[in-house]
Amino acid sequence: MTPSITAPTRDRLRIAIQKSGRLADPARSLLASCGLSWRESRDRLFCFGETLPVDLLLVRDDDIPGLIADGVCDLGVVGRNVLTETGLAREAAGAQPVFREWRALGFGQCRLALAVPDAWTWEGAQQLAGKRIATSYPGLVRQWLATQGIEAETVLLSGSVEIAPRLGQAEAICDLVSSGATLAANQLKPVETILESEAVLAGPIAEFDPVRAGLADLLMRRLDGALKVRKSKLLMFQAQREALARLLPLLPDAETPTVMRLDDGDGLALQALCHGAVTWQRLEELKRAGARGLMVLPIEGMLA
Numbered sequence: 595m596t597p598s599i600t601a602p603t604r605d606r607l608r609i610a611i612q613k614s615g616r617l618a619d620p621a622r623s624l625l626a627s628c629g630l631s632w633r634e635s636r637d638r639l640f641c642f643g644e645t646l647p648v649d650l651l652l653v654r655d656d657d658i659p660g661l662i663a664d665g666v667c668d669l670g671v672v673g674r675n676v677l678t679e680t681g682l683a684r685e686a687a688g689a690q691p692v693f694r695e696w697r698a699l700g701f702g703q704c705r706l707a708l709a710v711p712d713a714w715t716w717e718g719a720q721q722l723a724g725k726r727i728a729t730s731y732p733g734l735v736r737q738w739l740a741t742q743g744i745e746a747e748t749v750l751l752s753g754s755v756e757i758a759p760r761l762g763q764a765e766a767i768c769d770l771v772s773s774g775a776t777l778a779a780n781q782l783k784p785v786e787t788i789l790e791s792e793a794v795l796a797g798p799i800a801e802f803d804p805v806r807a808g809l810a811d812l813l814m815r816r817l818d819g820a821l822k823v824r825k826s827k828l829l830m831f832q833a834q835r836e837a838l839a840r841l842l843p844l845l846p847d848a849e850t851p852t853v854m855r856l857d858d859g860d861g862l863a864l865q866a867l868c869h870g871a872v873t874w875q876r877l878e879e880l881k882r883a884g885a886r887g888l889m890v891l892p893i894e895g896m897l898a
């Protein structure tokens with residue numbers, strides 16, 4: 595018998611990621627930066643892990659929490675919005691919680707926001723009492739309404755939510771917002787944020803068996819290193835010794851800088867691994883404080 599793709603495999607880890615869409619490429623490149631590579635199946639729905647026994651399943655993002663709940667996949671990369679909404683829907687149906695957010699991944703940032711027509715003067719959440727709110731996230735909206743002590747109706751739409759007020763289907767909406775351009779194009783304005791979202795690694799609440807637990811531990815160690823390194827930059831510059839006291843306070847996020855003496859007497863060469871944002875403003879401040887020949891290098895690889 596040919597082994598089925600959904601048969602539980604206990605000696606390999608299976609991660610669900612979006613097949614196509616906003617999270618597909620960043621999810622793959624993050625996992626690749628953890629040293630994983632894959633051989634793709636002909637249908638491009640399953641990628642067999644080559645460097646480690648960690649396979650990928652390429653699916654619709656909405657299906658990812660359910661695949662983890664059913665044990666078809668061990669981990670998944672999905673928006674916090676989808677993970678939380680699915681958890682609330684399962685809870686409403688009386689199911690026990692089985693998955694949780696393991697790590698925030700630093701991409702796919704957006705927020706789930708309530709928006710009302712531009713013409714409304716927003717005075718607070720009580721304005722929504724008795725109104726209809728169009729959304730693809732009824733669980734999150736109902737949870738938020740309950741915390742506000744407001745009774746309102748949710749109208750479930752799976753897409754193009756922003757058009758609902760103009761069509762007379764609802765008075766307000768609750769949808770994902772990033773730049774705000776879609777709201778503006780539909781004469782709506784955001785008034786409340788219900789959830790700050792980004793892509794997350796989702797996994798089970800229960801522990802894995804020893805083989806998959808070992809693989810998941812290794813992957814999490816590499817992932818933490820990769821996430822830290824993604825934000826890090828190596829800053830290199832030269833300065834006079836007397837400038838050191840002005841320069842070091844400008845590097846609060848740096849690991850202890852390497853300071854080397856130059857041959858010319860009082861000159862120093864500095865290298866600092868910065869974990870925060872290295873902005874133009876910060877480089878200009880360093881320059882004013884006496885840094886010369888500034889160089890900023892991205893970091894590839896692990897921080898051991």
Ligand SMILES: Nc1ncnc2c1ncn2[C@@H]1O[C@H](COP(=O)(O)OP(=O)(O)OP(=O)(O)O)[C@@H](O)[C@H]1O
Pocket residue numbers: 612613614615616617653654655656672673674675676702703704770771772773791792793
């Ligand atoms: N405008 C946005 N800016 C940034 N991130 C967003 C934006 N819209 C959605 N996201 C995040 O990206 C996730 C995936 O969005 P996408 O539009 O690719 O999903 P989808 O159309 O539901 O895809 P699928 O075909 O897999 O069901 C969302 O669940 C959310 O977490």
Ligand SMILES: O=P(O)(O)OC[C@H]1O[C@H](OP(=O)(O)OP(=O)(O)O)[C@H](O)[C@@H]1O
Pocket residue numbers: 753754756769770771772773774775776777
């Ligand atoms: O604030 P903005 O930058 O305008 O982004 C917000 C829009 O992005 C998402 O839609 P998407 O583009 O994925 O279209 P869809 O809902 O039809 O999939 C979301 O559902 C909003 O409509």
Ligand SMILES: [Mg+2]
Pocket residue numbers: 654655656
């Ligand atoms: Mg989807």
